[in-house]
Amino acid sequence: MAASTILWITLAMAVGTFLLRLSFIQFFADREVPPVLQRILRYVPSAAVSAIILPAIVYTNGVPDVSFGNERLLAGILALFVAMRTKSFPLTVGAGMATFWLLRLFI
Amino acid sequence: MTRRESFWAGARDITPILMGIMPFGMISGITAVNVGIGQGMAMLMSVLVFAGASQLVAYQLIGSGAISFVIVYTALVVNLRFVVYSASIAPYFKPLSTPWKWLYAYLLTDQGYAISLIRFREDESVRPTWYYLGASVLLWVTWQVFSALGIFLGSAVPAHWGLDFAIPLTFMAVLVKALDNRPAIIAALIGGLVATVAYNLPMNLGLIAGVLSGILAGYWADSAGRPRRREDAS
Incomplete structure (x- = not known):
């Protein structure tokens, strides 16, 4: 696999993972995850x-x-x-x- | 407890867990270079993503030539669990300013989250943000050092040794720990079987189908095993 492709994969994973971690800490600090979810x-x-x-x-x-x-x-x-x-x-x-x-x- | 004491309490509590982080980081580094990722790129991924399970998923799929979108998608599905951690730890991080929240979010891990929540609930005197920082920073340093070591070692090992086989083996050890209830076992069985039977579908649809059907099967088994609402209330 080309190095540039791997770089894009890395960046997309990094941003996506960071947003998942940040989700409730930053954006919905007063809410809870719905029980079904x-x-x-x-x-x-x-x-x-x-x-x-x-x-x-x-x-x-x-x-x-x-x-x-x-x-x-x-x-x-x-x-x-x-x-x-x-x-x-x-x-x-x-x-x-x-x-x-x-x-x-x-x- | 002072800030400093809280920080070191976190660092101390994470220490026994580091014994498991060390070989995991090393395997991660070794397998990354073994599936053909360059040393610098492997280290970059370790620092930017800093989520071992999803990194191993990406290495496995890069090695098997999956398409980029599927690699990112599957890695992020594996990391969905962070949303749950984020929600349950968020109340403790409320006093932090935005830059600190970003740093703390970046440092969120299974292990750091688990020991922090246990301590916060038992011990009112500890300062949560400092305790978490102590545990997370030590874990971060350990992970990066042992990833680098693995990248270095892995580069010295020829690819025909087949060290990439360590990825499914690592996941086996991870999986067995999660299989302590019936719905989880059903999720694993269905997910694995569907992904295997449908493996040769175009665009790695087999993997996506496997993951989704496994999750649904687990959820269904969970719902079927629960008493009805009305009985709950009585």
């Missing part, structure tokens, strides 16, 4: 993060690969178990990367 926002992280993870480990070069040949999928599944058991960020990333590298050596 709060309940919707509660599920944004789970939905968004999962929508990014799953395609990233299932697809290889734009093609879905659900087989033992897909190291990312296998390492990802193992890392998910480690994450659920330990809730530890370094252990999850460590176990996932180690499995990924080992599988690449042998598959």
Whole structure:
């Protein structure tokens, strides 16, 4: 991707993120977030993060690969178990990367 | 409590949390250069955006060649949670002048917000704006230093090592912590499945569809699991 494109992405993210943070601090200091909106926002992280993870480990070069040949999928599944058991960020990333590298050596 | 004491109380309370910020910043820096972002640009993004989860989202999508609009859109969706933090911390920032409000808004993070609100509710003597500043400044410095370290280290690692795989792994650790209730699990399942099945739709519509349907599914499950209004009142 061109450096100028990445610069525009950076600027748009920076301004947008800043406005989200500033929203109630500056503009609506006396109001509250409507309860319905709060309940919707509660599920944004789970939905968004999962929508990014799953395609990233299932697809290889734009093609879905659900087989033992897909190291990312296998390492990802193992890392998910480690994450659920330990809730530890370094252990999850460590176990996932180690499995990924080992599988690449042998598959 | 004086201003100075409040500032250092904030800095002290954020310290144990920094242990988690350090590897996160490092991964962020490493993966940024691994998906092909230049060192200077990666550092610029870290300073201007200063929101780790959305930065990792952007790196992942830049690496997979998504279109710019979708990258910005998805990153901002991930940051929508700041609106909720902004609203609940706003009363404490009311005395501040506008330039300070802007600085405090820029420094708003999950961790700084969480420890501040807990302390403000328990401890009337602490000066909220100084406590928040102490916690946030220390967090900011830690994040930038470890991002820079990651950018430096990442540049020494060849791309074929596949370190970009650390992005989904990092998110897995983040996701598992959010999945402590049924609607959140449903949101994650639907969001992930829809995004995966629809991945090859043009213009990354699959990702947008996944995020939106996941949110709606979570909201629907939340509503279905609640007692009706009338029973609430009794």
